[in-house]
Amino acid sequence: MSIPNTYNATAVEEKWYDYWMKNNYFHSTPNDKKPYTIVIPPPNVTGVLHMGHMLNNTIQDVLIRRARLRGYNACWVPGTDHASIATEAKVVAKLKSEGINKDDLTRDEFLKHAWEWTDKHGGIILDQLKKLGASCDWERTKFTMDADLSEAVTKVFVDLYKKGDIYRGYRMVNWDPEAKTTLSDEEVIFEEKQGNFYHINYKIEGTDEVVTIATTRPETLLGDTAICINPNDERYAHLKGKNAIVPIANRVIPIIEDEYVDIEFGTGCLKITPAHDQNDKVLGEKHNLEVIDILNDDATLNDNGLHYKGKDRFVVRKEITKELEEIGALVKVEQHLHKVGTSERTKAVIEPKISAQWFLRMEEIVKPALDAVLKDEEIKLYPKRYNNTYRHWLENIRDWNISRQLWWGHQIPAFFYGEGVEDFVVATSVEEALPLAIEKTGNNSLSVSDLKQDEDALDTWFSSWLWPISVFNGINEPDNEEINYYYPTNDLVTGPDIIFFWVARMVFAGYEFRQEKPFSNVYFTGIVRDKQRRKMSKSLGNSPDPIELMQQYGADGVRVGLLLSAAAGNDLMFDEDLCAQGRNFANKIWNSFKLIKGWEVSETEAQPEASKIAIEWYKAKFQKTLAEIDANFEVYRLSDSLMSIYKLVWDDFSSWFLEMVKPAFGSPMDAVTFKEIIGLLEDNLKILHPFMPHLTEEVWQLITDRSPEEALIIAEYPKATSYNEEIIANFEMASEVISGIRTIRKDKNISFKETIDLLVFNNDNTSKDFDTVIAKMGNIAALSYVDTAVDGALSFRVKSNEYFVPMAGAIDVEAEVAKLNEELKYTEGFLKSVQKKLSNERFVSNAPEQVIASERKKEADALAKIETIKASLSSLV
Numbered sequence: 067m068s069i070p071n072t073y074n075a076t077a078v079e080e081k082w083y084d085y086w087m088k089n090n091y092f093h094s095t096p097n098d099k100k101p102y103t104i105v106i107p108p109p110n111v112t113g114v115l116h117m118g119h120m121l122n123n124t125i126q127d128v129l130i131r132r133a134r135l136r137g138y139n140a141c142w143v144p145g146t147d148h149a150s151i152a153t154e155a156k157v158v159a160k161l162k163s164e165g166i167n168k169d170d171l172t173r174d175e176f177l178k179h180a181w182e183w184t185d186k187h188g189g190i191i192l193d194q195l196k197k198l199g200a201s202c203d204w205e206r207t208k209f210t211m212d213a214d215l216s217e218a219v220t221k222v223f224v225d226l227y228k229k230g231d232i233y234r235g236y237r238m239v240n241w242d243p244e245a246k247t248t249l250s251d252e253e254v255i256f257e258e259k260q261g262n263f264y265h266i267n268y269k270i271e272g273t274d275e276v277v278t279i280a281t282t283r284p285e286t287l288l289g290d291t292a293i294c295i296n297p298n299d300e301r302y303a304h305l306k307g308k309n310a311i312v313p314i315a316n317r318v319i320p321i322i323e324d325e326y327v328d329i330e331f332g333t334g335c336l337k338i339t340p341a342h343d344q345n346d347k348v349l350g351e352k353h354n355l356e357v358i359d360i361l362n363d364d365a366t367l368n369d370n371g372l373h374y375k376g377k378d379r380f381v382v383r384k385e386i387t388k389e390l391e392e393i394g395a396l397v398k399v400e401q402h403l404h405k406v407g408t409s410e411r412t413k414a415v416i417e418p419k420i421s422a423q424w425f426l427r428m429e430e431i432v433k434p435a436l437d438a439v440l441k442d443e444e445i446k447l448y449p450k451r452y453n454n455t456y457r458h459w460l461e462n463i464r465d466w467n468i469s470r471q472l473w474w475g476h477q478i479p480a481f482f483y484g485e486g487v488e489d490f491v492v493a494t495s496v497e498e499a500l501p502l503a504i505e506k507t508g509n510n511s512l513s514v515s516d517l518k519q520d521e522d523a524l525d526t527w528f529s530s531w532l533w534p535i536s537v538f539n540g541i542n543e544p545d546n547e548e549i550n551y552y553y554p555t556n557d558l559v560t561g562p563d564i565i566f567f568w569v570a571r572m573v574f575a576g577y578e579f580r581q582e583k584p585f586s587n588v589y590f591t592g593i594v595r596d597k598q599r600r601k602m603s604k605s606l607g608n609s610p611d612p613i614e615l616m617q618q619y620g621a622d623g624v625r626v627g628l629l630l631s632a633a634a635g636n637d638l639m640f641d642e643d644l645c646a647q648g649r650n651f652a653n654k655i656w657n658s659f660k661l662i663k664g665w666e667v668s669e670t671e672a673q674p675e676a677s678k679i680a681i682e683w684y685k686a687k688f689q690k691t692l693a694e695i696d697a698n699f700e701v702y703r704l705s706d707s708l709m710s711i712y713k714l715v716w717d718d719f720s721s722w723f724l725e726m727v728k729p730a731f732g733s734p735m736d737a738v739t740f741k742e743i744i745g746l747l748e749d750n751l752k753i754l755h756p757f758m759p760h761l762t763e764e765v766w767q768l769i770t771d772r773s774p775e776e777a778l779i780i781a782e783y784p785k786a787t788s789y790n791e792e793i794i795a796n797f798e799m800a801s802e803v804i805s806g807i808r809t810i811r812k813d814k815n816i817s818f819k820e821t822i823d824l825l826v827f828n829n830d831n832t833s834k835d836f837d838t839v840i841a842k843m844g845n846i847a848a849l850s851y852v853d854t855a856v857d858g859a860l861s862f863r864v865k866s867n868e869y870f871v872p873m874a875g876a877i878d879v880e881a882e883v884a885k886l887n888e889e890l891k892y893t894e895g896f897l898k899s900v901q902k903k904l905s906n907e908r909f910v911s912n913a914p915e916q917v918i919a920s921e922r923k924k925e926a927d928a929l930a931k932i933e934t935i936k937a938s939l940s941s942l943v
Contacts (some may be wrong), residue, residue, distance in 0.1 A: 069663055069768055073656040075620025075649070079760040083196060086763075091134075092201045094141035096551035102138035103555040104130055105534050106202065107208065107568070112156055112187040115194040115612045117594040117602050117640060118561060121691075124625045125199050125591060126559045128704055131756040133556075134201075135783040139357075141552055142201060143225035143537045144192055145208035148184070150475040150526045151245050151411045157474065173473050173521070178473045194613060195833035199621050199759050201779070206236075209536045209717060210529040212475070218541035219476045219529045220494050222579065227492040231427045232468070234480070234487065238344045239467055243365030243379075243421035243524060244412040248423055248470040250525060252566045254416050256405040259399045265333070265397035266390055268293060271309040271318055277302070278397055280332035282404060284390065285382040288315050288371055289358040292338040294349060297323040299334050313395040314386065315372065322353050342418050357420065363471075365417055379417075424469035424478060425520070432460045434577035435570060445573065448589045448702045449636075452562060459566050468525045475523030482518050483507060490520070526902065531571035532586040541579060553587045562590040589702040592637035593653040594628075615645060622758035623648035629708050629757065649714060652761050655754075658720040659765050662743060668734035677739040682790070683797045683836075684746055687718050689789035695753060696786065708757050715750055720803065726839050744769060749784045764796050793835065798834035799864060806862040807844035810871055814860065814882065821847035825856050827868040860938075883939065889936045897928040 086092065094101075104126055109119060126142060134140040157180045158168050168176060192207065208215060226232045239248040264284045267276040277293065293310045295302040309318050326349060327336050341359040345359055350357060360370040367374045374382045390396040407416040438444045438458055446694035447453055469478060481499035482490045483506075491506055493499035496514050504512050535541055540549035549563030554576070560569060569588055576584035594602045594609075615624045626648030631638045683930060691714045698707040727743060729735040748769065755762040755778055764779035824846045826832075841849050852870075855861075859870035873879060903909055904921055913921075 069660055071660075071766075073652055075622065075760070076617065078474075078764045079197075079199065079621050082760050082763045083199065085777075086201065086779055087204075089777070091777070091779050092142070092203050093205050094139055094203050098548055099137065099139035101141060101552050101556075102133035103143070103552045104132070104557055104559070105139045105143045105537055105555055106145060107558075107564070108145045108147040108530060108533065109191050109559045110152050110207075111146040111148070111184055111209065112153050113146075113191045115191055115198075116754065117609055117612060118591075119191065119195070120198065120612045120624065121594055121628050121638070122199050122559055122561065122591055123195055124628055125196060125589065125704060126557075127198070127759075128629070128756040129557055129559070130201055131759060131779070132699070132783070133782060134779065135752060135755065137782070140201075141203055141206070143206045143208065144195070144200075144202035144204060145206075145533075146188060146192065146210070147530055147536065148211045148475060148527060149471055150472045150523055151183065151242075153245065154472050154474040155245060172230070173261065197613065197616055197621060199625070201759070206537065210526075210533075211546055213530065214539055214542060215532075215536045216476055218532055218536040218539075219524065220479045221541055222532060223479055223524070223528075224492055224494055224730065226426065231431065232424060232492075233427070234490070235420060236420055236422050236425050236487070237425065237467070238347045238418050239421050239423055240407065241363075241417045242409040242412055242414050243361075243363065244414035245409065245418055245472070246363045248419075248421060248467055248469065249409060249416065249836050250467050250527070253410045254406055254407045255410050258403060259406045261402050261406070263332070263400040263402040264387060264390075265400070266313060267395050267397055268310040268313060268337075269618065270305065270321075271311055273308075277305060277310060277321075277335055278333045279335045279337045280694060281337055281495055282402060283383070285367070285371075285374070285379055285386050286339045286342045287312055287337060287386075288367070288374070289339045289341050289351065289360040290315075290317075290337045291340060291356040291358055292319050292353065293321045294324050294327050294336040294338050295321060296325055296327040296334065298325070298328050299327070299329050301334060313390060313393065322349075322355075323360040324349060324352070341420055344418055347418075347420065350474070359420065361417060361419070365414075399791050400724075418720055423467050424480075424524075425465040426468050426528075428465050430575050432463055432570075433907065435573040436460050438573060438577065438583055444583050444586065446587050448587065452565060452588075452590055455562070455565060456570060458767075460570060466525075468528050469520075469522045470525055471521075472523045473521075475526065476529055478522050478524055479519040482520065483509075483512060483516055515625045527567050527571055530568055531575045532579070534572055535575065535579060544580070549580075550926040553580065554583050556587065558588045559591065560586045560588070561593065563593075565590070568656075587702070594640050595637050595853075597639055597641060601636075602640065610642065615642070619645040619649040619759075620652060622652055622761045626651055626708065629705050630712075631705075648758075651716065652758065654716055654720055655758075655761060655765065658724060659747070659768070661724060662747065663768075665729060665740065667737050667740045669737045671734055671736035673736045673738045674838070674842075676842045677727045677736070679793075679835055681739065681742045681746070681838060683793050684723045686717065686791075686793050687791040687797070688714065688746065688749060688784075689787055689942055690794060691718075691789075692753065692784060692786055693789075711754055711757065719746070719750060719936065725843060748781075751778060752781055752784055755779070757782075762935045792833075796833045796835055799832060800840055802864045803840050803867075803869060806864060806869060807840075807871070810860050810862065818845055821845050823848045823850075823872050825859070825870040825872065826851045827853075827855055827870065832865075832867055852885075859927055886935050886939050890932065890939070893928055893935065897925065897932065900925045900928060 067316065106126065107122065130140045130142040160183065161168060161179060188209070189359055195202070227436050240251065240254050261282050263280045263282060265278055266280050266284060266287065267282050269276050279293065281287070290312050295305060305321050306323060308321050311318055326345070327334065338346045338349055338355060340347045340355055340357045342361070358370050360367055361379065362368045365379045366376055367379065369375060370380065374385065376387070381519045387396065387399070408414065409416060436457070439447060440453060447456065479494055480490045480492050481496055481503065482759060483503045491499050491502040493502055496517055496519065499517055500512065500514055503512055503517060533550065534553060534555050538549040538552050539546055540553060543549070558569065572584045576582060596608045600606060600608055613622070619627065622644050627645030628640070630644050630647065631640055691710050694710045695707045698704070698710070727739055748766065751762040751766050754765055759779070763778045766772070807824065810816065816822065822845065824840070824844065826849070828851050837849055840846065855868060856870035856872065859872045862869055863869070900921055904925065910918060
């Protein structure tokens with residue numbers, strides 16, 4: 067079979083991926099094998115591949131391919147998430163560019179545009195994952211708004227509502243004024259920003275007095291309904307029972323007392339705006355305060371904003387500050403560094419807002435999830451440090467706001483028959499809702515047309531928390547064959563940034579709906595950063611295009627580059643040079659394979675002793691490395707596993723083993739050795755396949771003609787066996803001896819073609835097993851052991867052994883003496899100059915310590931070198 071001179075990654079990767087797909091190796095159905103299941107963290111349906119996806123999916127593919135080789139029924143379920151906020155924002159932006167306003171469309175009209183967008187852009191990222199070599203079961207591809215997954219979401223909502231776990235109520239929520247929707251607490255990112263503290267005077271009604279409050283949001287004073295003081299604050303005791311006047315609004319508000327106020331913070335007085343601050347809302351409810359909302363959904367001011375109506379909140383902040391200054395109410399403005407809540411998706415500054423929303427009670431649902439990770443360890447998190455993060459969130463969790471003011475998503479299955487907060491019924495359809503509404507109202511004349519479904523959609527995560535169950539239809543058909551076979555899944559690979567959004571909620575769902583864990587292990591990857599430790603992102607322009615990387619270095623090269631830089635669970639500093647290293651590794655393997663296939667093989671040639679011991683050694687070294695690989699996989703140290711394979715293949719196999727067994731120039735190789743080499747090469751390919759699937763399949767198929775049933779992707783993983791530690795240790799010493807011989811040849815310009823003798827002064831009864839290898843690789847004519855040191859010979863030491871190379875015929879003694887004398891003269895001159903500098907008191911007194919230390923080291927090195935040269939000269943003359 068013809069083997070190309072160079073490895074063409076692009077052609078090879080396309081060829082073998084098509085072959086794998088054609089032969090349906092990725093597809094899984096329940097059988098009598100043990101299942102190994104991974105569900106993909108579904109990327110946004112309109113997303114494109116970025117470096118985080120590359121890392122995450124490379125790791126998943128390594129795990130799934132290794133499981134397949136180890137005889138498991140491997141099933142990797144791919145799919146995408148509808149991503150309510152992100153997708154709706156893109157559709158709105160597209161419509162805007164076409165001169166269409168979302169507000170002018172009906173829900174159905176908008177959804178038609180959204181589905182068109184999804185059909186056009188959805189799945190791009192999955193096609194890109196195929197370029198990476200992802201061996202997903204593409205026949206199982208799911209979308210969170212597929213009919214069966216949508217049915218599951220509705221069913222779960224109705225069931226939870228009936229159990230009293232879902233409720234509707236007015237609550238203070240996080241409002242994203244750009245997306246015009248509520249957000250859960252986990253979707254709000256708190257960022258430190260430079261702001262201002264505005265000190266404002268409020269007049270005390272009926273007096274000339276004022277009280278000063280400090281706020282970071284002066285525009286909200288238009289919604290103030292009280293000023294609060296601490297009852298123990300003597301500074302303000304005289305204000306008890308009095309009223310204040312809100313500047314500009316000129317509204318009279320009470321001065322109330324509550325120990326909630328921190329006497330030491332700010333001025334010790336708080337303005338209370340129940341509609342726009344969570345803590346103020348609590349105080350407002352406690353003291354029965356009026357609630358005045360001043361903001362529209364887009365964060366412009368409404369009618370309560372007086373003459374600022376219609377203006378953006380940040381514009382008003384500047385203008386109201388100016389007006390307060392003009393009327394003499396502004397005392398001062400101080401700079402203030404504080405944390406500001408921003409939308410994880412749109413980056414807009416969040417506004418607290420009181421709104422009627424749907425919530426899921428969390429107090430009871432989290433308990434099994436806490437025990438599963440922290441008590442019973444049914445689920446293990448890697449790295450384990452994330453246990454504390456998980457615990458902290460679950461122990462401080464609030465009810466989950468599950469409704470969103472969006473159209474793209476799963477519409478809430480609640481049907482209203484009136485305008486009241488409680489005028490609704492919950493059902494899977496309007497037809498099912500009608501009899502419930504009639505029963506609740508006693509109005510038999512109600513018809514389907516009288517019911518209106520809630521306009522809001524469910525939080526995206528309310529569908530993806532069911533993912534490990536719903537992809538196997540385990541909600542709609544709880545006892546079907548697939549859910550019983552594949553669930554619980556084995557490993558989940560994801561980023562730590564969605565530990566709350568997704569990971570913990572899948573655990574909730576697993577115990578709530580199937581009374582068991584959704585997966586056994588969660589491996590949190592690090593964040594991909596650039597060499598300056600910045601998170602890679604399009605906005606920073608520091609993220610390479612993954613497709614271009616794969617075109618340049620090959621998918622296997624990029625996979626190796628990513629994993630070599632990805633220490634378990636830690637952020638990785640991505641360096642494109644590592645992809646080049648991955649490509650070089652592919653080329654090294656290719657060239658080694660070409661070398662092997664280029665050897666002539668003889669059935670009559672006897673097997674050399676050097677080859678026998680080399681094979682015995684490499685088998686032991688392979689088993690030792692296999693044990694390391696398996697141990698590292700157990701704790702998800704994939705980078706360490708890859709590095710073990712890398713060293714084994716590059717150093718042990720290519721650089722040492724093949725040299726040890728290589729036939730003499732012009733001579734054939736014996737068939738016994740060649741067969742063993744091929745077997746060891748195949749074992750190498752098997753352990754490397756999960757990391758570099760395309761290259762390994764190419765080499766595997768070029769070794770010999772193979773049927774589809776013999777493809778590497780479904781080959782049998784090497785079995786772990788006991789191995790000889792002693793032979794590994796003996797080789798380590800032999801390799802040092804060979805390196806010592808090579809150093810002498812290099813330093814003394816002794817051609818490798820010229821044979822030399824080697825005498826061993828053996829002080830520790832070293833094994834002679836590798837003598838034939840040493841003789842072969844050192845081109846030794848005679849290797850013998852002596853009882854005393856040898857005079858007039860070049861020497862080197864390995865442990866307590868001394869090795870001598872007699873010089874007769876090996877080197878030109880006269881030329882070597884001249885060379886050493888020249889080197890001695892130069893070194894003595896150099897030493898003199900250094901010692902002169904060190905004897906200069908001014909230099910020693912004024913030079914920095916590190917400079918003095920450096921000069922003293924130069925002196926010591928020169929003295930040692932002179933002693934070595936003199937010793938060499940004495941052995942030559």
